[in-house]
Amino acid sequence: MMFFEEVNESEEILKALKDDLLVTDRDGRIIYVSDITKALYGVEGQKIIGASVYELEKQGVFTPIVTPLVLKKKERVNVIQTTNKGRKLLITGVPVFDGKGEVHRVASYSHDITEMVNMKHFLSEMQDEMERVRNELEILRNQQMKNTGFVGSSYEMKKCLSVAKQVAEVDVNVLILGESGVGKTHLAKLIHRESERKDKPFIEVNCGAIPESLFESEFFGYEAGSFTSANKKGKLGLAELAEGGTLFLDEIGELSLPLQVKVLRFIQDKQFYRVGGTKPRSVDFRLIAATNQPLEQLVKEKKFREDLYFRLNVVPIRIPPLRERTTDILPLIDHFVNEFASKYKRSRILDDAVKQQLFKQPWPGNIRELINLIERLVVVSTSEIITIKDLPETYYLTYGQDFIHKEKTLPEIIEQVEKEVLQEAKNKYKTTVRMSKNLGISQPTVVRKLNKYKIN
Template sequence: MTVHPEKEWNEAEAILHSLQDDIMVTNVDGVILRTSETTGKIYGVETDELIGKSVYELEKEGLFTPIVTPMVLKEKKKVTCIQTTKRGKKLIVTGIPVFNPQGELVRIVSYSHDITELMNLKEYLRAMEEDMERVKSELIMLRDKHAFADGIIANSASMKKVLDVSTRVAEVDVNVLLLGESGVGKSHLAKFIHNRSPRCKGPFIEVNCGAIPDSLFEAEFFGYEAGAFTGASRHGKIGLAELAEGGTLFLDEIGELSILNQVKLLKFIQEKRFYRVGGTKIREVDFRLIAATNQDLTTAIKEKKFREDLYFRLNVVPITVPPLRERPEDILPLIEYFLKYFSEKYNRTKTLDGAVIQKLVYYTWTGNVRELMNVIEQLVVMSSSSLITVENLPSHIRAPYDSLSFGEEDHRTLPEILANVERQVLTRARKRYKTTFEIAKALGISQPSVVRKMKKHKIK
């Protein structure tokens, strides 16, 4: 049998089909003249079926888009683009013009590489970068923040009630509004609720609404895309809201927000969806909301400074933190706690003189727990000796305290000092209030405790 190699084997065709890439040859009208065997596999059809068909018709059928042929015809030079197939694959396609000896464009040769995995990897890396940026932002927010390792100190009945309500509400994802004077520990109570909630392993993102300029609030809170405005980072920025994914979003000083930003916040709270500034992609975030303020929001609503609908969104479970002056039982434990905390922090062994303890216990802490913490930190840092004396106290605390007087030099034991403090506080309260129920309410203890303590100190 005579074999005719030229009929059974074509060198050019063999070379074409040996290539693993998609190669396609069309005429200037876009009609496919030749393809490699890989082409059909990439587009999910039989390779032979492509011969004689127009790339324009195949694009209309959804087999691939965009097509490179018209681009090459227009540019008359090599063109590269990203093409998407019917199966969702991503291909990088390069079209090359072929000219005859007269300089006329007669053929377009295109070849492609499947970059689907590369695109997926790029998306994965982008998500990883966002996660890393999220962690970085969280670490920056947590840096240099004070945290009470032993939790909130609550010896008084009023604070015990606050902690009881906070513990119960922590178990469910209900919105909480913390009320109370500045410095009473609202942010710490918010962290207390977070740590006892099912979201405790997620982030705790604190947003001080009063510290962010009104014009920058949207960009800081929702984040922004690259080039969203003049001065914006070329990489864009993740907003504080987005950082709270899976955790707790704590909005401190909520009463400081402008009406315009209150509207944006209300929509976000309702939908838990938002756009970054300059962005077109809608983003969703899963979080638990806690807000806090030292303002009377009901008055602010009447004065048209706070939206009523936002107030009702926030005020699902209100918790009022009492000022330190209304819970004197907590003062001494707080003094001891802060003394130990700052002594360890600054590696200094410090003790308080009995007269210093008296002054601190009797002082009316208008700045609440924050003021007490700052004073103790100052005493630990500034005192030159291990024993902190009255001379080390700030002048406004060192001065005699109204009706409660005591000597500068006092060498009584701590139980004797505390008994004397309790007697004097009860004596003063007895003169101010008419009934033991009123005394109990003012001091944050039960009425039977007032009767028992007054009997102990022989106060009538």
């Protein structure tokens, strides 16, 4: 006997809804089921009339069943049910009460949420993958940023680093000046690391390395199909990748005048158009630029835009070349010897004569040149102690040969070098106070040593 047998009109209405509906009595015996059940459970609807939901669960047609939960709670109940076809159904069980307030029937209907469950699983996997990529990017970012410290304690570098740390606290434009190899990129990374944007990207753009014809597409990105060889999906530009972080324009003096106009507009408005695009895009970034070019002279020669120069040159920081901070040379040598010895798992130390030889070099390539030489010495030397013979010929100097041929003792060599350093400092800084700041020693020590070597 069917539950809706006396209400044919209601049954027709339920059929017209084309929805899943299943009704059981309080013993769990099915007394009504809609036609759509066949598709959901893979059985003929009429064949399960009179069957027990408890038995069907044991047979694996569906699980879990909602009837006992509704009977127990006497209220609407929701469960996620799995069918024998692997579908996921959201089952809602509703109690139907008799005149005595007891549950007389349990009506349940369902919604197929298989695709939603699969999507949730996919999104979960994507979240895990994104978290993995995020962690990898963080590791790479930390590796990129960790070796940005400066070795040395000269007055010039202390002053330079002091200004850098001050400006790091605010989003002011910074222009880093200095010869090739002095560490302009390292200083830019230091400013980024000390700023509130440290957890965001540090995007370096070498303005001198990107061909002029490709600069716009690389810097601003491009829309899909904007030119023949373009990526079909378009491409994000370096400027857009700097969102929330620091944009470092290295070798800014190498930009052509037409590109200077476009970069200036971008810096002023912090908006741009992708190549082939019509929609303006905004980006939030902190700007740091660097150059080894004399920008003021280039402005006078009409080779660099004056308005761009003043836009960049809000806070200039000049990194002195190595020859102007000679007191940092020996600490740098020791630092890089230890670094490369550890990297290549070789025990290496420099003979004092080698150190003094290197101390007197002009270092036109600055720290980059020094790093390359020390790495070469650590790699190609065959003994633990690196001697004069291991040096490339270009690093032999006349006075260096004098040290060897005259067979001076180490204390004599050190005294001679110390005297020369003091004489150079005296000629350059004039006062003992400035000498002490530059040499990293106290003013009384400077006076004592000047008297010792009779330097007036």
